[in-house]
Amino acid sequence: MQLTSLFPSLAIQAHDIRHSLPFGNQQIDILNGVTFNVERGAWIALTGPSGSGKSTLLGILGGLDTPTSGTIAIDGVDITTLNETKLARIRNQKIGIVFQSFNLIPTLTALENVEAPLYVHPNRKHATQRARAMLDLVGLADRLQHRPHQLSGGQQQRVAIARALVTEPTLLVADEPTGNLDTKTGVQILALFEQLRKELGITLVIATHDNAVAAHADQELHMVDGCIVQGAL
Ligand SMILES: Nc1ncnc2c1ncn2[C@@H]1O[C@H](COP(=O)(O)OP(=O)(O)O)[C@@H](O)[C@H]1O
Ligand SMILES: [Mg+2]
Numbered sequence: 001m002q003l004t005s006l007f008p009s010l011a012i013q014a015h016d017i018r019h020s021l022p023f024g025n026q027q028i029d030i031l032n033g034v035t036f037n038v039e040r041g042a043w044i045a046l047t048g049p050s051g052s053g054k055s056t057l058l059g060i061l062g063g064l065d066t067p068t069s070g071t072i073a074i075d076g077v078d079i080t081t082l083n084e085t086k087l088a089r090i091r092n093q094k095i096g097i098v099f100q101s102f103n104l105i106p107t108l109t110a111l112e113n114v115e116a117p118l119y120v121h122p123n124r125k126h127a128t129q130r131a132r133a134m135l136d137l138v139g140l141a142d143r144l145q146h147r148p149h150q151l152s153g154g155q156q157q158r159v160a161i162a163r164a165l166v167t168e169p170t171l172l173v174a175d176e177p178t179g180n181l182d183t184k185t186g187v188q189i190l191a192l193f194e195q196l197r198k199e200l201g202i203t204l205v206i207a208t209h210d211n212a213v214a215a216h217a218d219q220e221l222h223m224v225d226g227c228i229v230q231g232a233l
Helices: 054-061 084-094 110-119 127-137 153-165 183-200 211-216
Strands: 010-023 026-039 043-047 069-074 095-098 171-175 203-207 219-224 227-230
Touching (some): 054 069, 084 095, 153 183
Antiparallel strands (some): 010 026, 219 227
């Protein structure tokens, strides 16, 4: 299917995504035909009960996993047909990923963690200055030399967000980004997403259990049993 040139204004075009995994001598179906579009610059909340397939779908959107079938175009590029080298390039240049558990490299400082994706980026110029500017934007200008264990959960998540955005992706996917934070810190991280969306014009897809996150979104995609049951365009 030719998706590429049809809707160039769309950040995401997902068509009939299915994903199954072997389980013993059977297959379990995790995604059962997921279709939706996301406009550039939109904020999407991906909601649904535990086990409904949110993390699986985000992994596919983020190019970490390839679906069993279906097509998915990010910024007009179909990522389901790319080899690992090309996919890695798209991940590095178009997509930022934030996890619930921050996933920072423990031996690196905040500044080095944020610089790391630029080491393999075509535009490596001024990597340190750009990482510094991004940490400044997320409110951590005074924590550049701290290592993850010297930072609070909220600060670690800010570093992770700065790392995801330093390559200037069009799409940021976040899997329960406030799930490990207390309510007040979670609210601060949400305000940060809101600010970054305004300042950088990125598209945001956030999987969440948190109604406060869903309330910030332009659109809610609600999943049940590997299907979007509400909100798909
Ligand atoms: N690697 C895996 N092996 C087997 N089953 C998996 C694997 N990853 C996810 N699943 C199953 O797929 C379903 C969806 O999981 P997940 O995408 O993590 O849902 P959610 O993020 O909404 O909680 C669950 O039933 C889960 O047990
Ligand atoms: Mg999950």
